[in-house]
Amino acid sequence: ASNNAINAANVSFTAADVSAPTMAITSAEVTDGATSDDSTLAMTFTTSKATSNFVVGDISASGGVLSSFNATSSTVYTATFTPSGDGAKTIDVAAGTFTDSVSNNNTAATQFNWTYETALPSPLNKIDVTSSVETSKDIAAEWADMSIQLSYNRMAWLRRHQGSIRTSYQGIKLRFRNEMIDILMNSAPNAQIYDEIYFANRAKDAIENANGSMLAVGDHIKSDAASMAINEGIKLRDSTIGSLNPTFEPIFGDWSVWTKGELLIGKTRATSTVSKQESKSKILSLGFDKYLDNDGLIGFVLDIGRNNTDIGTGATNVKSDNYSLSNYTDFKLDSNTSLESIVGIGRINYDMTRVDGTETLLGERRANQMFFSNTLKREHKKNQLIISPYLSHSATRTNLDSFSEIGGETALSFNDQVVRDYEIGVGLDINSEITLNNNSKLKPFTIIEYNKSTSKTSASMYYTNEGPDNAYTTTMSNNNNNWKLRFGADLRTESGWRSSLSYTRKQSVGSSSESKYSNSFTLRSDLKF
Known part of the structure; x- marks a missing residue:
């Protein structure tokens, strides 16, 4: 090799480890920030780098003591934390309390928080x-x-149609999806007599209109035969069960029958103590009534309904199936003054769902109800305009049975509960009649009411696992000022066809009232099956 040759040498460098080890604090029983009644917590301390000088004295614990400290590995350590009473507990590892294998000091651990409560x-x-x-x-x-309002609405409908003999009202019209069945069930029978003269005339017409074609003549014969068969079926239905969609005269002596359906949508805004609520209700009514000799009225109505209310933004929900039977009367005090009264009983079956943390709790509750209402009304009439100021009062008592939730440790049992509701109001009932160009009658109506309502109850409950000795009680007393507006119209055509549409808005007002409102709709319309 040349004397000028240079021998190369391989040189390697190792970077110094200067990263600080970190510490994570966890528990097997609860997560950071939780509340529980665990008598001890199994704590785990996990470092990001191996260490040999982490000891129990490096841990700061408030509200309790650490014991059974043990090194599972060079990065995992365990200990038992025992609380020293109810309240908030914290566990910390401060910065610079231990080092890794190359003497880097640790950073401070994120504080572990826990609240110990011996009772839920x-x-x-x-x-x-x-x-x-x-x-x-x-x-x-x-x-x-x-x-109550459906009974009042029925009496108002009868006043708007005073003098009419068609006091029965089928407000739920039936329509069948199958076209042939719909024709059979909803058509009026043809009064045509099918005799020899009828058949001779039909055959003559078929030949003349078919230009001598045997095929066309056959089609005419088939069409006539089908029409005859359908008409015979319609006549059979009419003679056995009558019409499914009638507006008609009284059917049981002096008694009229009526039906009606209504949909109500409501909302209550959230407050500091109550979640927001969104509800949907529907109701179907079947009633019977008749006029008395003194121009008064007596009637009975069976109401069946369902309510579905969502609470808050989660899965908490209350559903109910509702039933009531009411008696309504209209007594004439003089020619222009009447006293309307309603008294009834009800049954409510609740289906409750409540979410508490990770638990979904279910329960069923039953309630019985009594209610009554009175309205004193004075009628003023000028031409086709009728204005009736009125004073109303109503009261309701609801007894809710005790029940227990199922589904988790936080399930509650509720004791018997009584709810009392009262309402007093003043209003105007306005209606008129307009004759249209085709002789149809349009009857617009409006009801405006201002009322004060009060609702009082006291609810007692306890955790099922703790028993009734540790019960909690809340008292609720709500006083609301409410406006109610109802408007709509009845239409009767010259041919006898009737329809009705109405809208009702109820709104709580004033700073002392709950922020709630509801909208309801009624419509006489076809239902398809």
């Missing part, structure tokens, strides 16, 4: 609990109000 927290501090109680109360009040 008060259910009254859980907003979905108080909201479920509020919703059950509201459903009971709303059901009684709907039952």
